[in-house]
Amino acid sequence: MLETIERKPILSIFLIVVTMLGFSIDYLPVSIMEARNFITAREMVIDGNWLLTTMNGLARYEKPPLPTWLTACFGMLCGIKNLLALRLPAILCVALAGIGIYKVSFNILEHKLHSFYNALIGVTSFYVIGIVIEAPWDIYTHAFMLISIYYLFQLFRTEQNLKYSVLAGSFMGLSILCKGPISIYALLLPFLIAYGFVYGYRLNRTKIGSIFMSIIIALCIGGWWYFYVRINDPETFLAIAQKETGNWSSYNVKPFYYYWSFFTQSGIWTIPAFIALLYPYMKSRVSNLRAYHFSLLWTLTAVVLLSLIPEKKSRYLMPVLIPMAINTGFYIEYLIRSFKTLNDKRETFPVYFNFGLIALIGLAFPLVGFFIAPQLNGVLLFWFALASLALFGIGLFILIQLKSKNIKLVFYSCIGFIAAILIAVLPLTKTQVASNYHPISSLSEEASQQGLKVYSFSTVAPEMIWQFGDKIPELKNEDNQIHLPNETKFGMLATSISPEDQNLLNANYHIELITTYDLNRADQDSRQYNGRLFADYYILIKK
Numbered sequence: 001m002l003e004t005i006e007r008k009p010i011l012s013i014f015l016i017v018v019t020m021l022g023f024s025i026d027y028l029p030v031s032i033m034e035a036r037n038f039i040t041a042r043e044m045v046i047d048g049n050w051l052l053t054t055m056n057g058l059a060r061y062e063k064p065p066l067p068t069w070l071t072a073c074f075g076m077l078c079g080i081k082n083l084l085a086l087r088l089p090a091i092l093c094v095a096l097a098g099i100g101i102y103k104v105s106f107n108i109l110e111h112k113l114h115s116f117y118n119a120l121i122g123v124t125s126f127y128v129i130g131i132v133i134e135a136p137w138d139i140y141t142h143a144f145m146l147i148s149i150y151y152l153f154q155l156f157r158t159e160q161n162l163k164y165s166v167l168a169g170s171f172m173g174l175s176i177l178c179k180g181p182i183s184i185y186a187l188l189l190p191f192l193i194a195y196g197f198v199y200g201y202r203l204n205r206t207k208i209g210s211i212f213m214s215i216i217i218a219l220c221i222g223g224w225w226y227f228y229v230r231i232n233d234p235e236t237f238l239a240i241a242q243k244e245t246g247n248w249s250s251y252n253v254k255p256f257y258y259y260w261s262f263f264t265q266s267g268i269w270t271i272p273a274f275i276a277l278l279y280p281y282m283k284s285r286v287s288n289l290r291a292y293h294f295s296l297l298w299t300l301t302a303v304v305l306l307s308l309i310p311e312k313k314s315r316y317l318m319p320v321l322i323p324m325a326i327n328t329g330f331y332i333e334y335l336i337r338s339f340k341t342l343n344d345k346r347e348t349f350p351v352y353f354n355f356g357l358i359a360l361i362g363l364a365f366p367l368v369g370f371f372i373a374p375q376l377n378g379v380l381l382f383w384f385a386l387a388s389l390a391l392f393g394i395g396l397f398i399l400i401q402l403k404s405k406n407i408k409l410v411f412y413s414c415i416g417f418i419a420a421i422l423i424a425v426l427p428l429t430k431t432q433v434a435s436n437y438h439p440i441s442s443l444s445e446e447a448s449q450q451g452l453k454v455y456s457f458s459t460v461a462p463e464m465i466w467q468f469g470d471k472i473p474e475l476k477n478e479d480n481q482i483h484l485p486n487e488t489k490f491g492m493l494a495t496s497i498s499p500e501d502q503n504l505l506n507a508n509y510h511i512e513l514i515t516t517y518d519l520n521r522a523d524q525d526s527r528q529y530n531g532r533l534f535a536d537y538y539i540l541i542k543k
Contacts, residue, residue, distance in 0.1 A: 002412070006113055009116040012116070013095060013098040013119050014095045014099070017091065017095040017123050019423070020123075020419045020423065021087075021091045021129070022084070023422075024426040025084065025087055025133075026084040027426045027430060028133055028426060028429065029463070029519070029521065030083070031133050032462050033135045034087075034133060035461075035466040036063075036462045037063075037067060037136050037137070038071065039465055040053050040055050041069075041075055042072075042075070042466075043057070044072040045075055050069070050072075051065070052232060055462070056462075057473060059236045061229055061240045061241075064178055064222075064226070066178045067090075067136055067137050067178050070140075071086050071089055071136075074088055081469070087132060087133075087136075090140065093144075094123055094128060094139060094143070095123070096144075096146075096147065097122065097128065097142065097146055097322065098119045098120075098122055099119070099147075100322075101146065101326060102115045102116060102118065103115075103150045104146065104149060104326070105119070105326050105329065107150065108288070108326075109288055109291055111288075114329060114333045115329075117329045117332050117333055118325050119325070121329055122326075124268065124414075124415055125267055125321045125324075126265055126267025127314070127321055128321050129267075129422070130315075131315060131318045134315050138179065138319075139318070140175075140178040141175045141176075141178035141183040142175070142186075142318060142319045144171045144172075144175040144183075145175040145187050148167075148168050148172040148188070148218075149188060151164045152191075152214070153195075154168075155168055155207075155210060156195070156202075161206055161207065161209075161210035164210070165210035165211065165213045166217060168214045169213065169217030170217055170221060172214065172218035172222070173218040174222070176219075176221070177221060177222045177225060183319060186305065186306060187302065187319040187322065189301075190301035190302035190305055193297070193301050194301055195294065198294040198297060199290075252312065253310045256307050257307070259303050259306055259317060262303050262317050263277065265314065266324060268417070272331050272354065275331050276328045276330055282330060282331065282334075285334045285338070286330045286334065287330070287333060295327040296327055298323035298327075299320060299323040299324045299327050303317075303320055306320070332407075335407040336407045336411065339407045340405045351402075355398055355410050355414070356399070356402060358395070358398060358417060359394075359395040359398035359402070360395065362391035362392055362396075362417060363391075363395040363396065363399075365387065365391040379427075380427070380428060383424055384428060386424045387421075390424055391421070391424075394417050395417075397409075398413045398414070433521050434520060434521055434522055434524075434526075436518045436520060437518060437521055438515070438516065438519075439517070440535075443468060443491075444468055447491050452487075452489060452539065453485070453487055453491065454468070454472055454493065455475050455490060455491070455493070456475065456493045457476055457493070457494035457501070458474060458475075458476045458496075460472060460493050460495065461533050463533060464517065464533070464535060467519065473485075482501065482504065484508065488541065488542040489539065489540065489541045490540055491514075491537060491538070492538045492539075493517070493538075494535060495532070495534065495535050495536070509540040509541060509543060510540070510541045511538050511539075511540050512538060512540075514539055515536075516536050517534060517535050517537060518534040519533040520534065
């Protein structure tokens with residue numbers, strides 16, 4: 001079976017990603033960034049706002065619409081409330097990124113199996129998986145840009161200028177239509193710098209013309225939506241653009257060295273990723289020194305360029321994980337090739353420590369049942385038994401193969417370990433629901449039965465709007481202007497009301513607190529409790 005998987009790497013990458021993420025990812029709660037995407041997709045389907053995109057009825061031009069279009073299309077096919085269907089386009093983009101890593105790797109290595117290792121490291125890295133939930137636009141823009149980079153690679157090295165310039169420009173344009181120029185700066189520019197230093201550019205007039213054609217195609221595909229919105233809603237577009245560009249230098253500002261622990265974002269590959277960055281150690285051990293120079297320089301250049309931007313968030317490191325997967329693959333390939341002959345404890349200890357720790361986690365997982373046993377019943381008990389059996393078995397197998405120094409099977413077992421966690425452990429998160437958890441999913445129907453329209457006094461969490469299932473108009477806008485509705489009786493959600501606003505409402509309405517909706521799965525006294533995820537629900541009757 002292993003030979004079949006290795007013989008068809010692209011199909012294997014696709015099936016591995018879909019299997020890992022397609023079974024249980026709908027158990028995870030919707031994040032704030034996801035909710036924004038899903039709300040906009042819902043309003044595309046229901047209200048027809050496909051070009052002048054909206055969120056909760058208000059203009060939403062902060063992000064280009066391609067990811068939301070794809071989400072909306074899957075929602076139309078499978079149901080706009082089907083969480084797995086809405087997440088499926090992002091899952092497919094993880095697979096596309098994995099295929100892109102394989103194709104780019106094969107270009108520089110001309111080694112099928114080594115390229116396959118690189119792709120598996122990429123698709124099982126922590127933030128590559130996490131970005132599907134935390135910031136769905138990112139995986140789209142970087143996946144499309146990676147395919148563009150593959151075709152640029154072909155353009156630089158072959159004479160098929162027209163074919164590859166059109167393909168490179170098209171995928172670059174799709175990347176721009178997902179998140180603007182972000183991936184150009186974070187992924188493409190570091191690639192171009194690394195490629196120029198390591199391989200050099202052999203440019204003639206025809207090649208320069210082909211590159212120029214790629215740029216024109218990219219700008220046309222990626223820029224037409226911006227032009228359309230600029231023409232049709234210029235005032236709102238310019239205000240949003242000014243706010244977004246201002247955030248780069250004034251919002252979430254972190255020091256230059258904030259990203260220096262970037263290799264930890266690879267999760268299970270943290271130690272191998274760190275060792276692979278140690279050039280003095282790796283230079284005499286890699287199978288292709290020039291390709292290693294390229295992947296190392298691509299990785300480090302991406303980190304430096306991202307560090308120059310004042311605004312920093314951990315998830316912005318996601319594009320770094322792409323060249324770093326290729327770079328880490330050199331160390332994994334070296335271990336697979338040479339570990340059986342290594343006797344130096346300075347070399348073997350990190351290997352035994354890293355993979356031994358993973359094995360021990362798998363062996364220890366069944367003990368978790370003693371702590372969560374009261375919450376395990378019915379289908380949850382099935383998932384726990386499945387997870388325990390899988391992780392214990394994989395952990396034991398890793399230890400056996402470590403003893404035999406068979407790093408290839410250890411490596412594949414780690415891929416299985418990640419898959420087992422995503423498939424069988426994620427459903428257990430359903431046990432982690434605090435007593436204060438009170439979903440808002442039934443409010444829309446209840447208010448409709450009572451003949452009430454529901455408003456929010458100010459902004460409520462996007463997750464709450466998504467779960468509500470419809471728009472929740474705001475009574476108080478960003479400029480603190482209050483617009484009271486015409487209805488004599490209506491529902492109102494509010495997270496907080498100032499004394500001045502309370503006096504205004506009391507002067508006009510009889511106010512009754514009905515309940516509190518709380519989407520937190522953690523207790524109120526917990527550090528994980530998010531005060532943004534609750535709202536009091538009132539019914540107001542005009543005096």
